[in-house]
Amino acid sequence: MKDSLDLNVIREQITNLDQDLLSLFAKRRSLTLNVAKSKAHQVRPVRDQQREQELLVRLIQQGKKEGLDAHYVTNIFQTIIEDSVLNQQAYLQQLKNPNIKTPTVSVAFLGDKGSYSYLASYRYFSRRAEEIIEFGCDSFSGILHQVESGTVDYGMLPIENTSSGSINEVYDLLQHTNLSIVGELSQPIDHCLLTAVNSSLDKIDTIYAHAQPVQQCSNFLAKQEGIRIEYCDSSAQAMQKAAELKQANIAVMGSEEGGKLYELLSLTKSIANQQENHTRFILVARKPVDVAEQIPAKTTLILATGQNPGELVDCLLVLKQHGINMTKLESRPIQGRPWEEMFYIDLEANLKSAKMQDCLTELTQLTRFIKVLGCYASEQIKPTKVPAQHQ
Structure with missing residues (x-):
């Protein structure tokens, strides 16, 4: 009886600590928003990665004194830093675009x-x-x-x-x-195999899925025998069908989080070809947005060159000369014009910056067609690296 009581006391202490942590996380988030407010009228980047690195190193050293593993401390605070950056960016974007601020x-x-x-x-x-x-x-x-x-x-x-x-x-x-x-x-x-009732992999003979998860989990599917794939318009539609049928031989490919909305059970987790998926x-x-200068921005455009050799290379050299980094280059055929292609390009640049405007002027002269699809805040937050000696 005493062991049971002690366990309950310990669990209650943990629960109280968790509530304290949530309050502290909320307080920290409000302070980082105050940081964003202080930067609102200054052209200072949201991120200072040198300061972030120094912060992580200091926290790792303090954590070691408390018996905490460096990897554990790093993971927690990289998540906190990412949340801070994204919240500051969202705040600055609302200031920059007050006409689209709405609670719904x-x-x-x-x-x-x-x-x-x-x-x-x-x-x-x-x-x-x-x-x-x-x-x-x-x-x-x-x-x-x-x-x-x-x-x-x-x-x-x-x-x-x-x-x-x-x-x-x-x-x-x-x-x-x-x-x-x-x-x-x-x-x-994180693709999982989900079922509406308790089942096992050897009982499954039908899987409902969207084409993308099927492609991304091809290695897992290749190892299964006697399983038929029923394609659906979306993963949600596949989950709906499995939930309605409630049969032990039927599974669906989707996320565990999404499956919970349909009371589906996770039979097998992490079935994608790549774990980092x-x-x-x-x-x-309908309307473009302005990106605050303090925020890392991306500009996406499409262009079509002539059919002369080296014309795409000439366009890419313009980007290099202006110091604009290209993160994506995708070619797609132009409908109705055999053997001609349209190029989609993602650039790390704010559309309204001087270098981007100069770049567009030059690209316009080199292309048959060019169109900006949008300029927007980049939300691909790269984790701050910790020096190896501190890991």
Whole structure:
């Protein structure tokens, strides 16, 4: 009886500590927002990575005195730093674009609740809006249509995955829309095999899934025998079917987080070919946004060159000469013009900066067609590195 009582006391102490930690995390977050407010009228970057590195080293040293592992301390505070950076960026962007500040936003995404696009939408707007009005669509073109028609404020679109590569259909649709890219998000993708009832892998003969998870989990599927894949328009639709059928021989490929919304059980976790599996999403809207100078920005554009040798190289040399880093180059065929291609380029630059404007002037002279798809805050936060001797 005494052991049981002691255990309950210990658990209560842990619960109280967890509540204290949450209060401290909230207090720290409010202080970092005050930092953002102090930078609002100064052209100072949100991030100071030298200071972040010094902070991590100091915390690691203090943690060791408390018996804490350096890796443990680093992981915790890298997450805290990322949260701080993203919250400061969101605050500065709201100041820069006061006309679009609203407590409620409507977002179109692929599938229904539980899809990866659904989860990405909630993650992106968790810092920006109090309420999200959901609008699930069954196609990428449907998402664009809802935004173009004014039915919703934004559209969330997956653009590339670290395992399966670029999502060509989205790139092709961007050729023909007047919408602007106004944001991005890199979402961790952890594919699981989910079931509606208790089951085992040897009982599964049918898997419902969207084409992207099937492609990203091809190694796992190749090892399974006698399993039939039923393709769905989205992971959410696949989860809905599994939840409705409630059969031990049926599974679905999706996220554990999304599966919980349908009361699905995780049968097998982490089945993707690559363990570090991320999908990059872009957010589109009818009007472009301005990016605060303190924030790392990306500019996405499309261009078409002539058919003469070296014309694309000439364009890339312009970027190099202006010191603009290119993070993505994707080619897609131009519909109705055989053997001609359109090039999509992501650049680490603010559209309104002098070097970017000079670069666009020169590129316009070198290309047959050029169009800016959008300038937006970069949300790919690279973790601050800790010197090896402190790890």
